[in-house]
Amino acid sequence: VDQRDLVERAGRGDHDAFAVLVDASIARLEAVARLILRDPELARDAVQDGYLRAWRDLRGLRDPDRFDAWLYRQIINACHDVGPRQRRRAFEVALGSTEPTSHGDDADRIAIHDQLERGFRRLNVDQRAVLVLHYYLELTMPELADTLGIPLGTAQSRLARALVALRRAMGSGSDLNDAIVRQGQIA
Amino acid sequence: MNQPDRLERDLTNWLNVSAAPRTPIYVNDLLALTARTRQRPAWLLFERWLPMGTLTLPRRALTPLPWRSIGLLLLLGLLMVAAAAIYVGATMRAVPTPYGVAGNGLVAVQDGGDILLVDPVSGERTLAIGGPSLDTEPYFSRDGTQLAFMRQTDVGRDLWIADADGTNQRLIAAGLGADASGGQWAPDGRSILLPEIVDGTNSITIVPTDPTGEARTLDVGMPAEVPTWGVGTAWRPPDGREILFRGSTPTGFGLFAVRPDGSGLRPVTASNGVNDYDALFYGWSPDGSQVAYQWRDVPRVSKRSQMRRP
Numbered sequence: 001v002d003q004r005d006l007v008e009r010a011g012r013g014d015h016d017a018f019a020v021l022v023d024a025s026i027a028r029l030e031a032v033a034r035l036i037l038r039d040p041e042l043a044r045d046a047v048q049d050g051y052l053r054a055w056r057d058l059r060g061l062r063d064p065d066r067f068d069a070w071l072y073r074q075i076i077n078a079c080h081d082v083g084p085r086q087r088r089r090a091f092e093v094a095l096g097s098t099e100p101t102s103h104g105d106d107a108d109r110i111a112i113h114d115q116l117e118r119g120f121r122r123l124n125v126d127q128r129a130v131l132v133l134h135y136y137l138e139l140t141m142p143e144l145a146d147t148l149g150i151p152l153g154t155a156q157s158r159l160a161r162a163l164v165a166l167r168r169a170m171g172s173g174s175d176l177n178d179a180i181v182r183q184g185q186i187a
Numbered sequence: 188m189n190q191p192d193r194l195e196r197d198l199t200n201w202l203n204v205s206a207a208p209r210t211p212i213y214v215n216d217l218l219a220l221t222a223r224t225r226q227r228p229a230w231l232l233f234e235r236w237l238p239m240g241t242l243t244l245p246r247r248a249l250t251p252l253p254w255r256s257i258g259l260l261l262l263l264g265l266l267m268v269a270a271a272a273i274y275v276g277a278t279m280r281a282v283p284t285p286y287g288v289a290g291n292g293l294v295a296v297q298d299g300g301d302i303l304l305v306d307p308v309s310g311e312r313t314l315a316i317g318g319p320s321l322d323t324e325p326y327f328s329r330d331g332t333q334l335a336f337m338r339q340t341d342v343g344r345d346l347w348i349a350d351a352d353g354t355n356q357r358l359i360a361a362g363l364g365a366d367a368s369g370g371q372w373a374p375d376g377r378s379i380l381l382p383e384i385v386d387g388t389n390s391i392t393i394v395p396t397d398p399t400g401e402a403r404t405l406d407v408g409m410p411a412e413v414p415t416w417g418v419g420t421a422w423r424p425p426d427g428r429e430i431l432f433r434g435s436t437p438t439g440f441g442l443f444a445v446r447p448d449g450s451g452l453r454p455v456t457a458s459n460g461v462n463d464y465d466a467l468f469y470g471w472s473p474d475g476s477q478v479a480y481q482w483r484d485v486p487r488v489s490k491r492s493q494m495r496r497p
Contacts (some may be wrong), residue, residue, distance in 0.1 A: 015222050022221075026214055031206035048217050055221040059229040109200075116201045135195065136202040167194065 007064035010055075018055055021067070026051070028137070029075050035136060036079045036128045038121055050078035069147045072137075076129050076148070119170030127162035134159055293351075295325035295334060302336055302353065315353030327351065328372040333396070335370055335379055337363075346370065346381065348396055360394045360402050370394070371413070371420055374427040378447070382413040391432060393447060405449050410435040424475040431455065431478060433466050440465045442480055456480065 003024075009017035026047065033043035033050070054074045061070050120128060133139045133147060145155035191199070293304040295315065302316035302325045316322045321339035328335070331351060338345045344367055346360040360381070367383035381392045381402075389410040394402040405411065411432045413421045423429035429444040429451070439459030445452045455478055460466060469480035 011226075013226055015218075018221065019218050022214065022218060023210070026217075027208040027210045030211050031208040035202055035206055044211065044213060047211065048213070048220065051217055052221055052224060056224055056227055059226055112197050113201045113204070116198060117205075131198065132202060135199045136206060163194065166198070 003067060004064045007058070007061070007067045011058045011061065011064070015055075018058070021071075022051060025068075025071060029071070032072070032132055032137065033075055033079055035132045036076075036125060037082065038117075038128075042082050046075060046078040046082045049081065050075035053078065066146075069143065072133070072147045073149065076133075079129060080125050115170045116166075119166050122169035123162065123165055126158070127165050130155070130159050130162045131166065292327075292331055295327060295336075297323045297325060297336075302334070304352070316349065316356070317353075322347075324368060324370075326370065326372070328376045329374055330376060333372075333376060335372065337368070346379065346394055348379075357396075357398050359396055359398055359400075360392075367392075369413070371422060373422055373447075374425060380413060380421055380430060389435070391430065405430070405445060405447075407432070407434065407443065407445055407449070407452055409443075411443075420470055423471050424473055431469060431471060433469065440467075442466050442469055442478065456482075 003021070006017045006021050010021060029050070030043060030047050033046040034040060037043050037046060050071075051074070054071055057074075061067065120131075123131075130144065130148070133144050134141075139147060141155055141159070142152060144159070145152045148155060148158075150158070293313075294307050296303050296305055300321040300323070301314060301318075302322050304313045304315045305311070306313075315334065316325070316336060323337050323339065325334055325336040327333070333348050334351055334353065335346065335348045338347050340361075342362060344363045344365065345358055346363060346367070347356055347358050349356040359379070363381070364383055367381055370379040370381040372379055377396055378400075379394045379396060381394055383390060383392055385392070385404050389412045391405045391407070391411050391413055392402055393405065394400075411434050413430075413432050421431050423431065423444070427447065429446055431442060431444050434441055434443045436459055439461040440463075441459040442455040443452060444455050456466060460482060465482055466480050469478060471478055
């Protein structure tokens with residue numbers, strides 16, 4: 001069964017078809033929400049909210065072939081909505097990845113990841129979202145623009161500004177960061 | 188596209204390491220939740236009416252609403268409205284319903300120069316206005332809290348008011364002619380409309396119930412009569428914004444309405460009658476929208492829409 005057919009059936013109220021779509025996408029989108037929000041509980045809220053919106057408003061999707069971009073947008077919007085709750089919650093720090101890291105990790109990589117984690121947390125949800133969509137989901141710039149519903153030029157400048165913000169947020173307190181900042185070129 | 192720099196490479200690597208995509212354990216709860224949720228019809232969805240290319244939801248471009256400020260403003264507004272309502276309510280004098288079903292009450296009657304209050308059920312009689320004076324023509328205000336009556340003196344007739352039980356008597360008009368009779372309380376109880384003959388002409392006098400006020404005769408440019416009997420009141424319900432009277436014109440008798448301040452004179456009947464009994468009995472309907480009047484010997488009802496406007 002192709003996705004278009006599933007989307008059309010789900011749009012007609014076929015919840016089983018919607019369940020198939022959820023199963024096929026939820027792992028990826030849950031990861032996206034977790035990356036953007038940096039909080040598993042908030043990510044869970046955002047994913048549930050996003051899928052609930054998707055189901056409720058699916059009949060508003062006119063082109064079933066654009067379901068993926070539309071679904072991404074529901075999740076991103078849900079992240080925007082739950083993001084402010086972060087300020088009202090205790091700050092949570094992950095003690096480490098639950099997944100085994102590659103054997104090639106070295107001290108530099110751990111340090112860089114630590115710097116990225118700290119810098120990424122200082123970005124706002126907009127900036128995190130554009131970075132995650134482009135560097136994790138590997139959306140092209142047109143896809144990114146389509147997903148965010150903004151012109152291509154705006155998407156490019158938004159990504160560039162997010163990168164600049166990340167460099168600044170990572171600070172310059174270490175030689176490592178200095179090296180990253182010096183070497184970094186905006187795509 | 189330029190080649191990714193080190194930061195971008197590190198970022199990509201870090202995101203992939205951090206992501207660790209996995210199907211969350213709450214997926215069944217989520218599906219149960221969506222299964223219980225009704226889909227919205229397409230026509231209700233904003234997106235359905237726009238081209239997909241402009242299906243943007245630039246939420247970040249929207250300025251967040253200052254809900255706290257809005258809430259405070261609403262609260263402040265409600266407080267101001269409540270304060271205004273309390274102020275207006277405290278300064279307004281309650282206007283009683285001038286018509287409609289009312290509870291049984293005492294009946295004021297004159298008896299030998301005194302005013303008595305009679306319980307129509309038990310027949311019990313209570314003296315309200317007594318003494319050596321000759322007191323007659325008692326009638327209650329619309330809300331039943333005040334009582335008006337005439338007191339005969341050596342030089343004429345005086346108009347008095349008192350509380351409903353006869354106490355707190357106040358003189359509001361003195362030296363009235365013998366023809367001054369059959370007053371009607373205004374709906375708000377602040378004045379009494381009194382027909383009398385002024386300089387040989389039938390006239391309408393409005394007497395404030397405030398003893399410091401001054402009585403004045405309405406100048407309507409014609410002899411004006413207000414019936415002391417009949418089917419209704421001269422004050423237009425429910426607020427007395429007009430007074431209905433029978434005017435005598437060179438072409439005959441007709442009904443007219445005028446505001447209590449003497450302005451806005453207008454004919455009510457479409458034509459005048461030459462018979463002395465024309466429009467002799469009349470009154471407003473309870474809602475003030477119609478006037479019932481008598482024309483020769485045929486009772487008529489004139490709808491307001493049929494009234495001739497000035």
